[in-house]
Amino acid sequence: KANILAHKYENPTPIQDKAIPHALLGQDIVGLAATGTGKTAAFLIPLIDKVMKQKGERILIMAPTRELAVQIEKELAGFARGLGFRGMVAVGGANIGPQISQLKHDPAFVIGTPGRLKDLLERKALVLTQFGTVVLDEADRMLDMGFIDDMRLILSKMRKERHTLFFSATMGKDVEKLIGDFLESPVIISVKTRDTPSSIDQDVVRIPRGKDKFEVLAELLKDRDFSRVLVFGRTKFGVEKLAKALSRLHIHAESIHGNKTQGARQRALEAFKAGKVSVLVATDVAARGIDIPAVSHVINYDLPSTYEDYVHRIGRTGRADMKGKALTFVQERY
Structure with a gap:
């Protein structure tokens, strides 16, 4: 709680307000929200709570770009300060060796881009059955960037009984199909404001x-x-x-x-x-x-x-x- 307040988060944003209660209950979520709505905290806060309450719980977060993965990890580090668990970033454009070593320590949060996660999976450095929760952040962007096959492969190697949180700014045919294939009766939360903010x-x-x-x-x-x-x-x-x-x-x-x-x-x-x-x-x-x-x-x-x-x-x-x-x-x- 102190860490949340240190982030100057006193009142939740609409996506946090709507998503956090469902995520705490372990329900699958589809959050339709653009960048800048506070969606990162909307999934990190309940998932940190989960990791603290369920020993051995591990969380996989997929993001479209290296920058977004690094940023999520930064936010995680802020919220989880002093709580005794760690996160790691698994992205391309960085040496794979240190990432393989970090994975040996079983970090609670693994945040990565689909291409590198698939690479780690093929090298048997990443064992997906150990993860009970998966977050797809900016899923529409990952599809636009051609990651669909990697995403499907990763999701198919995870446990059938899992908690899936899915965030996207848009809802196209491909996004709908992905949700239909991989989520269990999700709660749909939309905080789409007008296309361009009045500010x-x-x-x-x-x-x-x-x-x-x-x-x-x-x-x-x-x-x-x-x-x-x-x-x-x-x-x-x-x-x-x-x-x-x-x-x-x-x-x-x-x-x-x-x-x-x-x-x-x-x-x-x-x-x-x-x-x-x-x-x-x-x-x-x-x-x-x-x-x-x-x-x-x-x-x-x-x-x-x-x-x-x-x-x-x-x-x-x-x-x-x-x-x-x-x-x-x-x-x-x-």
Whole structure:
């Protein structure tokens, strides 16, 4: 309880309020909730309670990206401080050796991406029958990223009698099929607010024909109000190039994208969170599931490819009762 209060969680968010009681009762849950709704705590709090009350209980958490897995583990460490059990992260892009060693200690929580979990399973380092509970976080993203076969394989190797918690921002056909195949009469909890929160002020920045949009971005970023800005680009190469070009103008910028090592991404993220860097340039995939508190502005430097991506991008600002601003660059043709 003290750990929860230390997180400044005094009142539960809607998803926590609705999900925690069912999870404590051991019921399967489908939680339809976007990032930024407090869903991580909605499954961690009841599951920590379970681990404390049921000796030997182990929990597997699947997440789409390395960043999200690391973040869940961080939150777990905060909630479970001083309680005498541990969690570990099993993700690609990091050496598998230390992960195999950690698994020998039977950590209560194993948090990983489907690809690496499958790898550990095949090496017999991970024994899934020891886990009585599984969480699928951002299941729709895992499907989008092509993890369906790995997810099905992992779930099929788990005990039939298990507790399954399933979280997704959207409910498509594939998601429904997965729920139908692997969950036992789940309680469906939806806290879908309107697509875009009212705390986000959305605007378009028109770039006149012949004007360089990089110059427009650089001008904007010199404004003091742009204190912590997330800029979205379309490609890994473009994002890297943009961050370097901004740095040359003495605008403190870092980038996160798929070509960077896990360590480099983590360092960029930490520098941005700590305020050492005021601009973080990211691709859609790299920004999935990372938690960045208090972003003042989100700038769509390149247009998102889908409406879903747009909602996901701008949802990074205006979180937890704070006002945010989202700007989308549009080049005028004429």
